Amino acid sequence: MKQENSQWPRRKFITTGLQVGGLAVVAASPVNVFGNKAIEATAYTVGQISDMIFKETGFKGIANTVDTIKAGSSDMKVTGIVTTMFPTIKVIHKAIELKANLLIVHEPTFYSGNIEEKKWAKSSEVIDRKTKLLNDNNITIWRAHDSWHTIKPDGITNGVIKKIGWENYYKGEKTFTIPSASLKQLVKYLKQKMDIEHVRIVGDKDDKISKVSLLPGAWGGVEQMNAIINDKPDVLIVGEVSEWETAEYVRDARALGDNISLIILGHAMSEEPGMQWIAEWLQPKLPGLPITHIVSGNPLKWV
Numbered sequence: 001m002k003q004e005n006s007q008w009p010r011r012k013f014i015t016t017g018l019q020v021g022g023l024a025v026v027a028a029s030p031v032n033v034f035g036n037k038a039i040e041a042t043a044y045t046v047g048q049i050s051d052m053i054f055k056e057t058g059f060k061g062i063a064n065t066v067d068t069i070k071a072g073s074s075d076m077k078v079t080g081i082v083t084t085m086f087p088t089i090k091v092i093h094k095a096i097e098l099k100a101n102l103l104i105v106h107e108p109t110f111y112s113g114n115i116e117e118k119k120w121a122k123s124s125e126v127i128d129r130k131t132k133l134l135n136d137n138n139i140t141i142w143r144a145h146d147s148w149h150t151i152k153p154d155g156i157t158n159g160v161i162k163k164i165g166w167e168n169y170y171k172g173e174k175t176f177t178i179p180s181a182s183l184k185q186l187v188k189y190l191k192q193k194m195d196i197e198h199v200r201i202v203g204d205k206d207d208k209i210s211k212v213s214l215l216p217g218a219w220g221g222v223e224q225m226n227a228i229i230n231d232k233p234d235v236l237i238v239g240e241v242s243e244w245e246t247a248e249y250v251r252d253a254r255a256l257g258d259n260i261s262l263i264i265l266g267h268a269m270s271e272e273p274g275m276q277w278i279a280e281w282l283q284p285k286l287p288g289l290p291i292t293h294i295v296s297g298n299p300l301k302w303v
């Protein structure tokens with residue numbers, strides 16, 4: 001490629017350790033989402049905030065929703081909110097420093113998608129010590145997963161779209177068309193825009209990309225492979241795959257002559273912009289309450 005396509009501008013790569021993106025406190029409105037009676041910022045309880053999120057996202061609740069409290073309590077008065085993908089030990093410490101006592105997280109605290117996240121282990125010192133850290137510091141963790149995927153457009157995908165500047169191409173569906181690029185250009189663009197150090201691909205750097213299917217997170221092989229079958233994208237962009245499912249499907253499809261590539265961003269980094277967006281979305285609804293997004297980062301390193 002001789003010239004840098006203007007659709008794929010250069011951007012200085014930012015190394016992420018623990019990025020803290022504070023949000024400016026929006027000028028207090030006399031009327032907030034709780035009605036005409038303005039509630040003092042410090043008087044919001046966890047329960048009021050989670051009820052408000054359900055209402056504002058249009059989430060009617062589903063059986064066994066995972067959007068529940070994982071630590072702490074619903075009647076706790078909230079001093080500040082941190083939003084993040086995973087409430088890692090590092091993120092919890094940062095929240096304590098910020099005097100934020102509510103963590104709104106997208107993924108499990110205790111490594112299981114079961115509503116009762118601790119149930120899988122008979123005993124674990126890691127779970128016990130993480131619980132103690134949360135209890136000692138009066139931190140409540142509430143999971144915004146099902147509700148945030150319910151809002152239209154999907155809160156996570158919409159956050160990613162905003163982060164990578166694809167608002168003009170995204171129409172609320174997972175598959176859409178972007179300006180033509182090579183796979184190499186697209187990978188470079190996504191890494192820069194999303195602050196991702198490494199991605200994994202199935203494909204060749206010169207593959208021509210125009211139609212993309214964007215499925216951040218871990219939708220599972222069936223959903224991912226059916227997106228390829230039904231929408232026929234040039235590239236499927238995902239958070240993570242089971243290597244034996246989608247990655248092998250794409251390898252075979254390519255060997256049989258299909259123009260399909262796969263970009264694996266990593267689960268946490270692929271959905272993190274959605275938790276940045278929830279902070280921005282919440283702030284005007286909770287005037288006066290400090291809301292900070294913290295990047296939980298990728299647990300994996302390349303060696």
Ligand SMILES: [Zn+2]
Nearest residue numbers: 106156217271
């Ligand atoms: Zn998700």
